[in-house]
Amino acid sequence: MARQGQRQPGARRPAPRQQQRARPRDNEGIIPVLARTVRDVEAAVQRGRVVPSVRTKFQVVALLVREERDRIRADKTISEAQQAKELKRLDGIAVILAKSTARDTSLLALLADDAVVSDAARSLRRDMLREAGIESAPEIVAPAQPQTVVPVANERRVVPQSVVSRQLANPFLAPDFSAPRPKTPAGFLNGWELLGPLFNSFERASGGASTGLALPAPSSLNAPGGHELMKHQAQLVAAAAAGHRTFLLADEPGLGKTAQALLAAQAANAFPLLVVVPNVVKTNWAREASIWTPNRPATVIHGDGDTIDGFADIVIVNYEVLDRHVGWLGDLGFHGMVVDEAHFIKNKTSQRSQHVLELSERIRFRNPRPLLMALTGTPLINDIEDFRAIWQFLGWIDEKKPRAELMHALEETGLTPADPGFYSAARQCVVDMGIVRRRKVDVAADIPARRIADLPVELDEKASRSIRKAERDLARRMVSRYESALATRSVGPTVDGIDHDLVRQVATWERKNTSAKKSDENVFSMMRRIGQAKAGPAADYAAQLARSAGKVVFFAKHVDVMDVAEETFAERGIRYSSIRGDQTNSVRQKQIDAFVNDPDVAIAVCSLTAAGVGINLQVASNIVLAELSWTDAEQTQAIDRSHRIGQTEPVTAWRIIAAQTIDTKIAELIDSKAGLAARALDGADEVESSADVQLEALVALLTEALSEASAGASFDALSGSLSEQP
Structure with missing residues (x-):
């Protein structure tokens, strides 16, 4: 038997003291x-x-x-x-x-x-x-925030001449002191730090917490121009009519936030109205304004604003050029301001955020109760504090504390952050300031199960000039052929004005023309170039949808458009599937499965011809059509990849249209043919072919060119006759 303390054979040697402590x-x-x-x-x-x-x-x-x-x-x-x-x-x-x-x-x-x-x-x-036992570590230093919102110096600031004219027409624009300005109460919450608890109140919200402001029942669903509102839209307009003036409108995409904002401004008489938007949607805002507020002229700021109407009631500007115009915009005397895709201002250190906050501060200085609306389908991106800049724009808080109206509401609860019921009560106070959130599934009875929404976009300036020149060259070539045929025609009746039968014949020749020089543009090459020019804006909008509404299907006709889209998504850290015609069946199915089953794959980039039939993509309810089809049937087939059995939400197809190009006319032609396709289901009519739309597009282009030429000739003749009069 071994002695006490004696190491037995085979036993491990005790580890050295320093190893035992390691x-x-x-x-x-x-x-x-x-x-x-x-x-x-x-x-x-x-x-x-x-x-x-x-x-x-x-x-x-x-x-x-x-x-x-x-x-x-x-x-x-x-x-x-x-x-x-x-x-x-x-x-x-x-x-x-x-x-x-x-x-x-x-x-x-x-x-x-x-x-x-x-x-x-x-x-x-x-x-x-x-x-970890570390007590004296230095704090993380947050980016310095200004105590007050002050103008940001910018040497590029401009004042368009039409704005100078408006200012001269009304040189004595003064602040409105007719309404009392609320003062922060000197109550029992004055010594408390409240912004942190207010943000936390949303993180602590239980399942039964209110999701949005209680809205009044609308008295009517009618809108200007004979349009009819959906019930959820009319409710918000009714709230504005009843006197509510600040809204964080966080409806899901496809529920008509643009129309609601414009009609709320109409109900609140909040004109002139400033609208700040991403570049990709500013043309669409102008179009929507002409629909929903036709009696209020709208103007869009491009570049330095040389072409704007300084007397317009609605001024639309994109974030990218806001720095040039923030000076005069702050002095124009707006009664309302709308910020679309308001999550763009979440980083308060960015210039875009500082400019937006500066403008809202200056508008509130001149008008104690302006209409202020923040529109976003994604109010929170990373953190509860993403709310901070939006709340400050709306005037609910300042840099350090709630402003007067919200502070009054918090005081009325009788609670402090130390009381158990404070967080639910505080959250309700903020919601009642104007948070409105509706999902598609919640208002499904109000909206169609499938709809197509056109989104006009302005092309890059260089691409736009090139495409319009190509359209003019194609039109001149057809006009020359029309005039040559007209001059050599020896039989047939003489037609006053434009001979529409001959126009159609020339358009038919052009569509079938295979002998044109390679450098000559035709309707096919133009549409491809338009698709290439739209690729960036279309991908940008798809990325926004993916962030705010979940999975998105992106359709394009040409490979180079798909390539641009995929590069855009990769740069933004958005995962995607790619479904193309050159893939094997196994690769194609793998890409489909990734989009359907992997929650992190946000976008399916699809070839319109290869993925337009035979696959199920019903996990997405938003579709972006980056390029137009030649037929309504092809377009419908693509939409039906999501709008099918298994889909639980209404489907919206966002059709990207290049403004002021032949793209617009082709979209109209496709829609006009859609009724024919519907009637053809009983076999009485023949469904349209792609040749129909191509031919009609050429007919429209030639007719417009001949009309312009005729108008020019008439003007020259009139001018000549006037100059000959004594």
């Missing part, structure tokens, strides 16, 4: 805390439950990994072996972060250099460092 040290410091937290993030991402608190954990872990890596590399008191070991442990955490971003690409925004660090993130960082 393992406990592995469980000390910040790295074990980071490891536990990142596993929580990984599990949440795998479950698809990436709530704001998970995003906060993700961001703090990423920041602390960077800090700890820099600290270890700079520490000269540890050996190279120990340094390598610690860095390897950090790399393991970084790998988990990378896998999480692969599953949810929206997390990538939290890693950007300009990502906003919220109060919740700073608080969590302190807690994690304290848990």
Whole structure:
């Protein structure tokens, strides 16, 4: 029997003291805390439950990994072996972060250099460092925020001449002091920090919490021009008519937010009205204004604004040129302001956000109760604090505290953030300020199960000039052939004005012409060029839809348009499937399955001919038609990939139209042929062919050119006769 303390044969030698302490040290410091937290993030991402608190954990872990890596590399008191070991442990955490971003690409925004660090993130960082036994770590410094919104200096600012004319016509525009301006009450909440609790109240919301402002019942569904509103649209207009003046309108895409905003402005008499929008939709806003508020002239600012109407009631400007015009826009005396895709201003350090906030502040200075509307299908992108800039635009809060109206509502609850019921009551106070959120499924009875919405876009200036020149060249070629045929015709009746039978014959010759020079444009090459020019705006809009409404199907006719779209999505970190005609059946099915089954694949980029039939894509209810079909049947087949058995939501097809080009006429022709296709179901009529639309497009182009030529000749003749009179 071995003596006490004597080592038995085969027994392990006791580890040296320093080795016995090595393992406990592995469980000390910040790295074990980071490891536990990142596993929580990984599990949440795998479950698809990436709530704001998970995003906060993700961001703090990423920041602390960077800090700890820099600290270890700079520490000269540890050996190279120990340094390598610690860095390897950090790399393991970084790998988990990378896998999480692969599953949810929206997390990538939290890693950007300009990502906003919220109060919740700073608080969590302190807690994690304290848990690691680190008490005196420096705070994360958030980007400096101005205490007040001040104009941003910009040497490129301009004042269009038509605006100068308007200002001279009304030089004494003064602030409106007729209505009392609310003052912040000196109540019991004055000493409390309230913005953090207000944001947190939305994170803590229970299942029974109110989802939106209670809206009044509409008295009528009628709208100007004989149009009829859907019930959910009329409810918001009724609220504006009843005196409500601020709205965060967060309806899902396809529910008519543009019409609601314009009619709310009409109901509130909020003219002149300023509308700030992404570039891709500003032409559509002008068109919608002509439909819903036809008695209110609208103008669109392009570039330096040389072509705008300074006396218009509705001024539409895109974010990209806002910096040039913010000076005079702030002085024009607007009674209302609408910000479309308001999540664009979530980063308060960006110029676009600062300009929007400056304008809303100046509008409120002149008018104590302007109509202010923020439109977005995606009010939250990464964090609850994405609300901050939108609430500030609406005048609900300032940099540090709630403004007077919201503060009054909070005071009336009689609660403080220390009281258990404060968060639900505070959330309701904010909702009642004007948050409105409706989903397609909630108003399905109001909207058609399938609809096509046209979205006119302005092409790039260079592409637009080139395409219009090509249209003119094609028209001149047909006019020359028309005039030659007319001059050599020896039989048949003489027709006063335009000979429409001959026009149709010339158009038929042109469509069948195979002897034209390669440099000559034809209707096919023009439509391809238009498709290429629309590719960028169409992909941009599809990306917006994917962020706000979930899965999107993107259809295009040509491979180069699909290539541009896929490059755009890749640059934005949006995962997509690609369904093309040159794929094998197995590859094609794999791409379809990825879109249908993988929640992280947001967009299916599809060939209109290869994917327009035979596949089920009903997981998406939004479709972007980047290029026009030649037939309504082909267009319908594409839409029916989503609008089919298994679809639980109304389907909206967004048709991208190049404004002021032949694209517009072809869209009209396709729609006019749609009725023929419907009648042909009983076999009484023949369904249209693609040749019909091509021919009619050429007929329209030639007829328009001849009409312009005739009008020009008449004007010259009239001018000549007038000059001969004594």
